[in-house]
Amino acid sequence: MDTDDLTESTAIREDRLWHDNGWMARVIKNEDDDGWAVAMFKDGEAEPALVGPWTMGRDKKNPKPLDQTAFNTLIKTASEVLQRHAQQAHAALHKQLTVFVNDQQWDIKLDITPDEDAPFATLSAINDEGSLVAQVRVRPDFKLTSATASAWIQNDFPAPETRED
Incomplete structure (x- = not known):
């Protein structure tokens, strides 16, 4: 499935791909080691807002399937990351100080x-x-x-x- 075509109304709940509420979580092979990672994308964005380690499943070979609780936590964490980035960008462009003269x-x-x-x-x-x-x-x-x-x-x-x- 081409994830670029997903809209906010499209809900997907697969073991390694969830899409809902304007967010997509995709479990991917961790390029740095033998483990897994999860990438969180906000709808319409090409780059992930968050990439982090993902838990191995019981067989110690495949990733643990995504679930609603994990997806909600990932949305919250990714949203906080985007909010911090926005605050940092704003602070870099708008500076203020108080002086007594x-x-x-x-x-x-x-x-x-x-x-x-x-x-x-x-x-x-x-x-x-x-x-x-x-x-x-x-x-x-x-x-x-x-x-x-x-x-x-x-x-x-x-x-x-x-x-x-």
Whole structure:
């Protein structure tokens, strides 16, 4: 069966292949040793969200068959992995810190826009009243630190110099 054609409404419950609720679990031969592994795919994704070891069956040669409890646990674990990846990606593109300059608290944000042709970032300053005071475009590799944020504020929020590579 071509698993690319599976839809969310297609439920499969075989010993080595389960598909339901937008997920597919496939038990595969572990390439690293004599054991087995299970790969979890979210519908529509070409790469597995999770690959992990799978238990041997009673004969110590074949894999243990998939069952509902194992499938549910695998869905939960794979979903958590995807959620952590999304959080890490978000954190890499959106940075924030708080500095105290001129007896005032400032929240400084750096939001990176990862464009394939022309990536850039936006540096923003929010005062302690919650008002956006300044916003400038910066290079996507701008290093946001307490020192760079404080200097930016003390120099009245100039647009950082950009260099052409």
